[in-house]
Amino acid sequence: MTATETTTRLSLVRFRAGLLVLTGVVLASSLWIFVSVWTTAGTVRDRTAQAILEVAAARSALVAADRAAITSFRSGEATLAGPGQEYANAITQASQSLARVAELNQAGDAGTSSLQVVEGLLAAYSGSVGQADAHFRQADSAVLGAADLWYASRLLHAPGGVLVELESLQGLQRQALADQISWDGMGPWWIGVWLVPPVLLLAVLGWTQHYLRKQFRRVLNAPLLGATALAVGVGFAMLLTFFMHRRLEDVSSQVDVTISGWEARISTEDALGQRDLAALVRQRCGRDGGCGNTVDTFTAGLRQDVTPAPDQKTLTAEVKAVNDAATGAAESGGLEFLIPAAGLAVGLLILFGLHARIDEYRYQA
């Protein structure tokens, strides 16, 4: 065997080894990135987005329950029906939402602690509403009934109360979502890094074709051409993964839009309920000295402007939009199978494409 032949064989073996190593790197990196983004998309769809929406739903239900109870006591309906069916329904909805939040919680120990506080305060809230009910049924205890309803409402609204705690819990879940989608690995610099292996693989495949054409005077090596096409496909899959991650940011934006709708509804319902509470309490106070300075400060701070809130249909449509966006973001298009299949096919085509040429030197080593 001549020195030239030995060098050619060595070069072919090196090309094969280099291409196989690069293929392995491309397969591993593209699959890892895809699985990471896909898993996150699944978590966002099934847990984080749902947890945020459930906290908002619980807040809304509690504000509605409070207002329903106040309305019932104010109208006199309470003497027969207690805080009323609307109150009972809303409290049940809130409990169900909180149970879901406990199940879906993405905020770790801080979220669990927050839920414990909420559950503790809610038990006290229900107890106070029950006390108010008992006293409103007695003609001579209406003042204490109003006070109990006031205590209940304070448990919801005061600093450190249920609504503030839930707002904080919602913030924790929202932060968890932000953390999940703001992966440094999807930053512009890292995207450049992830694209290096497929670009390098394509470059070495091209170089190998060029080498084969020069050494063996063949126009094109068909298996290597197929490997090149599939490597382009794997690179494209990687680009799709980046777009998949971008769609998670759309989910995040849609969550914010939906939450702002819930906030408007909570704010309006809350303002109306607290106005009703002030009116109810004032009915029970004496003329001399009024209701005391806590109620005076509360009344002075009541919002006078109440803007119309989005109706349930609009909110439901927005929740559906979040779910659709989250489902869309988690749609893999079968990439979890296509990427490894394409990667393996690239490897096999490289082996096949170079095997015949290397084989020609088998007995000349």
Added chain:
Amino acid sequence: MKTFARFLAVALLAGSLVSGCSATGGSGKVSVLASWTGDEETAFRAVLTAFTEESGIVVDYQGTRALDQVLASDVQRGTAPDVAVLPNPGSLATYVRSGDLYPLDLGAEADSYGQQWLNLQKVGTDRQYAVAVKADLKSAIWYNTARLRGPKPTTWAELVALGTSLDTPWCLGMGAPPTSGWPGTDWIEDILLHSAGTEVYRRFSAGTLPWTSPQVRTAWTDWGTLVTGPKSVRGGAAAALLTDFGDSAKPMFANPPGCALEHQASFMMSRYQAIQRPDGSSPRAGADFDFFRFPGRSVSEVSADLAGMFHDTPQARALTKFLASPKAQAIWPANRSGSAFSANRAVDTGIYGDPVSKRVATSLVSDAQLCFDASDLMPATMTGAFYRAVLEFLSAPSKLDTLLEQLEKIRQGIPAAGWLNIPCG
């Protein structure tokens, strides 16, 4: 991105193993649960920071308004904090009985506490189970110095006469959801203590004195005489029920004043000092407000926040020992924005910023006779019923006998082992 985070975590762990060091210096962690949030949390965290600086042990603090519920849930799930600070010895005693709380080894630090405080810290046993993180004087009647000059009442009759001489004398606020009514229980306990004496009071707090006894009934009616009469409280019972305890003294500093006197614990000083007057200034201790001792016998009702150990770890032991030390006990009281007091005799009263605080602190460590807040010592069921009864009584004083009978039924239903017998006097 869990996968990426795991990768980074493994890399960081490997890095730290290679370098042979860790961020905490290897001294470990201790978790603490208490009720303090906001400014109080900031003040308590200063104490915990001093502990970390001294020991290298990192403290994981959680403050919650629903302390009892969170602690009960944590204990039930086997995830109790290492140390919890509770405002009621009654709850602490429950955990001692259930075996969830470990005795402390305070060593020489225990010698800095008077016998009454050591009794409280033993929670009805013969071993130290708790440390009083901060203490309060409850037998105090606060007044606006500009409105109330001259000698202060030293007998119950003089106190009644003082109230009668003033228009709407009493600042009263029962609101404190979910424990509304407690300011009224302090009133009744103080009247009982000062009128019937320490032994009757001990029996009352230990559950061996019937609620229907003449002494207890008199305490309720005496309180009713003061606060349920016409013009006793601005706005009457409705305003008293609807006003938060923290807001009740605001009219004392208004112009014209809406009330003149308030029976409250020493921790209210920080709330008085936070009130904004129309001219933008805030009342100052000594110059604008002061207190006189509850008239009658020379004995004081006090309360405390008690730290107990739920996990017997070296870190938890180190923390409880530190909390009992004069150094730790001086940190919070030295904070001028709060009104915390120490029961530790080794704490120099010079750290208190005004003469009123110094008098409170001196009472806590030097008074010959101290008795603990009875409602804090009672089982939770009794305490809750006591709070409710106060609200019911204010709403309808004529129902007193029915209320006392209901309270008595509850007392009888609680087994003797459920009560704490802490010496009084």
